[in-house]
Amino acid sequence: MPVHVDYLVLGLGGMGSSALYHLARRGMKVLGVEQFGIAHDRGSSHGETRIIRKAYFEHPDYIPLLQRAYSLWDELEQESEKSLFNRCGLVVAGPPEGAVIKGVHLAEERHGVKVESLSAADVLQRCPGFQIPEGFEVTFEPEAGFLHVEECVQAHMDCALAHGAQIVLHEPIESLIISETEIEVQTANQHWVADGVIVTAGAWSSDCLKELQLPLEVVRKVLFWNPVLSPIYDLEQGRGGFFFDMPYGEFYGFPSLDGKTVKLAEHTGGAKVPDPTNVDRELSESDSASVARFIGEVMPELAPSPERHAVCMYTRTPDGHFMIDQHPRNQRLVYGAGFSGHGFKFASVMGEILADLVSDGKTSHPIDFLRADRFQDESA
Ligand SMILES: Cc1cc2nc3c(=O)[nH]c(=O)nc-3n(C[C@H](O)[C@H](O)[C@H](O)COP(=O)(O)OP(=O)(O)OC[C@H]3O[C@@H](n4cnc5c(N)ncnc54)[C@H](O)[C@@H]3O)c2cc1C
Structure with a gap:
């Protein structure tokens, strides 16, 4: 006989740990199930840091989702008594007519996000050690920064458990049977x-929700830690x-946290992953070629060869925007998928949204642009 639970969260990574927390803090009875451990390095929420920004x-x-995400990260810091968010600011550079710089200014105009335009003299002061390509515009967002990614997942889990959530770890869910009134969930045991x-x-979302045929593509992404000179x-x-929005791809990174290395990566590109459980974690020479080129052109005080690396996965949608929705046959089956390599900063608010949808059937957050039917409209 199956055991009855009110709510179940399948997958306790970046988004699931937050959803578990939001349900538990509302006093709901919730069980979280995860195939690996907490804050593990086999999915998409590991590698020390994640950029957070509003522009x-x-x-x-x-x-508007980011405004709420910022408040919720602050609340989580207070509740967990952990330092999770470093507001060190973010430099964004690219051609003035490029989508990145234009998008930064649009955020400034539409939503009053604080952004400074840096002159050549400002660049020397604010970000010495960078050679800015000819013709690039440089902006600085002072309220941006980074999140300590594993600590965020752990903090959501710790606080969820403190609010009474239950968890089962190291057990993959093997089947979901969805009827109009209830959902059966099974692991091997x-x-x-x-x-x-x-x-x-x-990265396993398509496997878990096969009948929905989600238009997701999983790609392999490599993070590098290169020695500072x-x-x-x-x-x-x-x-x-x-x-940096370079002609051959987009590159991002973090200030040196240990005084020895800088973590950086290419945001664009990535080889398709046929099986997320068995992604290739070895480093090949071609993996680091574009990052080495970027370092050679832009960061002269960084060694071009990495000291270490980590492999992570992006789960991309066709338009690069998230997919948050409910199952067409049972609205109590809610999913958040396709975070397309830019989702972690939203994890705090995504947990709240997913908790709203599963418990109330609706959310006051503006997520219509993230609904799955936008892809059906395209093919209609
Ligand atoms: C290299 C890299 C850099 C990134 N940089 C940034 C950044 O700077 N800023 C930013 O905002 N975002 C960034 N992102 C994106 C962000 O990290 C992801 O969008 C986010 O972490 C995705 O969270 P998730 O919960 O969807 O996936 P995950 O954290 O991978 O969680 C999914 C969980 O589900 C579990 N699971 C799957 N199937 C089953 C099953 N059948 N049974 C039980 N458990 C299951 C998995 O084990 C996993 O723990 C980056 C991503 C990568 C890979």
Whole structure:
């Protein structure tokens, strides 16, 4: 006989840990199930840091969600008594006519996001150690910064458990049977029936929700930690994060946290991953070629060869925007997927939204632009 649970969260990574927390803090009875451990390095929420910013060049409709995400990260810091968010600022550089710089200015105009335009003299002062390509415009967002990614997941989990959430770890969910009134969930050893389920399975979302045929593509992404040749990029020297829109791709990184290395990566590109459980974690020479080129052109105080690396996965939608929705046959099956390599900063508010949808069937957050039917409209 299956065991009854009110709510079940499938996948306790960036989004699932937050959804679990939001349900538990509302006093709901919730069970979280995860195939690996907490804050593990096999999905999409590991590698020390994630950029957070409000000058959202991807789409200005994300900005109201970001306002709430910022408040919720602050609340989580207070509740967990952990330092999660470093507001070190972010330099964004690119051609003035490019989508990135234009998008930064749109965020400024539409939503009053604070952005400074840097002159050549400002650049020398604010981000020494960077050679800005000819003709680039440079902006600085003082309220941007980075999140400590594993600590954020752990903090959501710790606080969820403190509010009474239950969890089962190291057990992959093998089947979801969705009827109009309830949802059956099974692992190799356990069988539950839930009134509501949130699926936050990251790179495994298409596998978990096969019948929905979600238009998702998983790609392999490599993060690099390259040795610094001087302290010029140190967080302690007041340096922030950076994002460059280069002609051959987009590159981003963080100030040096350890005084020895800078973490950086290419945001664009990535090879398709056929099986997220068995993604190739070895480094090949071609992996670091574009980042080495970027370093050679822009960051002369950084060694071109990495000291270490990590492999992570982006789960992309066709338009690069998230997919947040309810199952067409049972609105109590809610999913958040396709975070397309820019979702972590939203994890705090995504948990709130997913908790709203599964418990109330609706949310007051403006998420219509993230609904799945936008893809059906395209093919109609
Ligand atoms: C290299 C890299 C850099 C990034 N940089 C940024 C950044 O700077 N800023 C930013 O905002 N975002 C960034 N992102 C994106 C962001 O990290 C992701 O969008 C976000 O972490 C995705 O969270 P998720 O919960 O969807 O996936 P995950 O955190 O991977 O969680 C999914 C979970 O579901 C579990 N699961 C899956 N299937 C099952 C099953 N059948 N049974 C049980 N458990 C299951 C998995 O084990 C996993 O724990 C980056 C991503 C990567 C990979």
